[in-house]
Amino acid sequence: MSIPTLYCCWICAVCGFVYDEAAGLPEEGIAPGTRWADVPETWGCPECAAVKSEFEMVRVSDAA
Amino acid sequence: MSRPVVILGSGLAGYAVARELRKIDSQVPIVLVTENGGEFYSKPTLSNALALKRAPEVIATSSAAQMAVQLNVSIRVRTAARRIDPHKHCVMLEHEPLEYGKLVLAVGAQPIRPPGSGLAQGVHSVNTLDDYRRFRASLAGCGRVVILGAGFIGCEFANDLCAAGLEVDVVDQAPHPLQRFWPAPLANAFERRLAGVGVRWHLGRGISAIRREAGRTAVELDDGSVLHADIVLSALGLSPRVELAREAGLRLGRGIVVDAHLCSSEPSIYALGDCAEVQGQVLPFVMPIMHCGRALARTLVGKPTAVAYPPMPVALKTPACPVVFLPAPPRGQGDWSVEGNADDFIALYRRADGELAGAVLLGSAVGRRDEFVRRIGARQAVYG
Numbered sequence: 001m002s003i004p005t006l007y008c009c010w011i012c013a014v015c016g017f018v019y020d021e022a023a024g025l026p027e028e029g030i031a032p033g034t035r036w037a038d039v040p041e042t043w044g045c046p047e048c049a050a051v052k053s054e055f056e057m058v059r060v061s062d063a064a
Numbered sequence: 065m066s067r068p069v070v071i072l073g074s075g076l077a078g079y080a081v082a083r084e085l086r087k088i089d090s091q092v093p094i095v096l097v098t099e100n101g102g103e104f105y106s107k108p109t110l111s112n113a114l115a116l117k118r119a120p121e122v123i124a125t126s127s128a129a130q131m132a133v134q135l136n137v138s139i140r141v142r143t144a145a146r147r148i149d150p151h152k153h154c155v156m157l158e159h160e161p162l163e164y165g166k167l168v169l170a171v172g173a174q175p176i177r178p179p180g181s182g183l184a185q186g187v188h189s190v191n192t193l194d195d196y197r198r199f200r201a202s203l204a205g206c207g208r209v210v211i212l213g214a215g216f217i218g219c220e221f222a223n224d225l226c227a228a229g230l231e232v233d234v235v236d237q238a239p240h241p242l243q244r245f246w247p248a249p250l251a252n253a254f255e256r257r258l259a260g261v262g263v264r265w266h267l268g269r270g271i272s273a274i275r276r277e278a279g280r281t282a283v284e285l286d287d288g289s290v291l292h293a294d295i296v297l298s299a300l301g302l303s304p305r306v307e308l309a310r311e312a313g314l315r316l317g318r319g320i321v322v323d324a325h326l327c328s329s330e331p332s333i334y335a336l337g338d339c340a341e342v343q344g345q346v347l348p349f350v351m352p353i354m355h356c357g358r359a360l361a362r363t364l365v366g367k368p369t370a371v372a373y374p375p376m377p378v379a380l381k382t383p384a385c386p387v388v389f390l391p392a393p394p395r396g397q398g399d400w401s402v403e404g405n406a407d408d409f410i411a412l413y414r415r416a417d418g419e420l421a422g423a424v425l426l427g428s429a430v431g432r433r434d435e436f437v438r439r440i441g442a443r444q445a446v447y448g
Binding site: 011012013014015016017018020023027028029046047048049050058 | 076080083104105106107108109116118125350351353354377379386428430431433
């Protein structure tokens with residue numbers, strides 16, 4: 001029996017870019033499934049360079 | 065009672081100014097006027113929403129009402145500004161004047177359309193959330209899309225629609241997509257990789273005619289060939305919306321001309337975003353808007369702050385071939401050098417004196433974006 005993993009999405013309040021934990025950002029070296037807390041604190045929004053503290057959690061989605 | 069700061073436009077630019085201003089002044093009345101519904105959403109999201117499985121309903125992340133509460137601003141939705149009276153410091157709305165202390169024009173740009181064709185011919189352009197909802201609704205049941213224009217928006221939509229299972233043809237007069245932004249080896253690699261996921265390119269081709277025929281749209285190219293589309297997406301570029309500014313007598317270039325403090329030729333009227341020409345450039349991207357919003361907020365509270373653009377990467381969100389552009393400022397000449405291979409290209413743009421002025425990173429090289437931002441370093445603002 002598998003337990004579904006809950007991944008979150010985090011949205012940049014400045015420009016609306018969405019970081020999806022399930023998808024990660026492989027092109028920036030952030031593997032799929034990387035939790036928001038594990039995204040480096042030095043990371044900035046790829047769209048507008050906003051810092052992590054400008055992001056808000058949007059929704060929780062179920063992912064297998 | 066102090067007159068409000070009035071902001072025309074509820075896109076990223078309008079909301080950036082409202083947000084940044086509220087961070088440093090909790091008291092000044094702010095009125096935001098928008099022709100559309102005023103939802104906060106990320107326009108860059110529109111061209112990769114299908115691949116991210118984001119339905120139109122979730123793209124607007126806050127309603128106008130939520131933004132009004134969150135930012136403590138007044139928002140007038142579905143309200144057009146008819147005319148600006150710079151002498152009376154007043155904007156004429158549909159039926160009433162709205163007086164301003166300071167006026168910020170964040171009215172954006174309008175899509176350049178192919179002459180003589182619109183929704184009646186099945187030709188969509190997408191520059192607002194309303195456009196996007198209409199486009200997605202019309203996409204249902206379509207098998208083949210023809211995209212006019214191989215710029216940023218055309219290329220991103222091409223990848224997104226291919227990933228969603230549609231047949232995609234892209235037409236552009238230029239020999240390469242994003243012709244002005246990179247040297248040929250990178251353009252070629254990009255074309256190959258997108259062709260690899262199904263995009264059909266028709267480059268170096270103009271459009272002769274667009275006709276609605278037998279329930280489809282026939283796009284005739286200048287070589288006589290005809291592409292039969294179920295739907296056409298026009299992505300031919302953006303033209304700054306300058307009509308209000310023109311009628312108010314403001315100085316115009318390609319956009320509303322503003323100085324380093326984002327002030328127009330009329331004191332008390334400012335502009336930023338896709339409608340504005342800052343340092344001689346109209347930069348319809350996210351990072352310039354953020355820098356302008358922060359500087360303008362300070363100027364509006366009486367601490368004049370010039371905009372000084374650092375290197376501002378622009379990401380091309382095409383998963384088949386990610387690209388990051390760091391365009392050089394259009395001052396002076398330079399030359400490209402290219403390194404890399406099919407998966408991982410870097411193009412460097414150097415001035416005659418060897419200074420690194422710009423770069424393009426393609427494929428896995430996009431992970432080195434921050435390194436190149438540092439190498440290119442701070443640019444000089446024209447105004448010093």
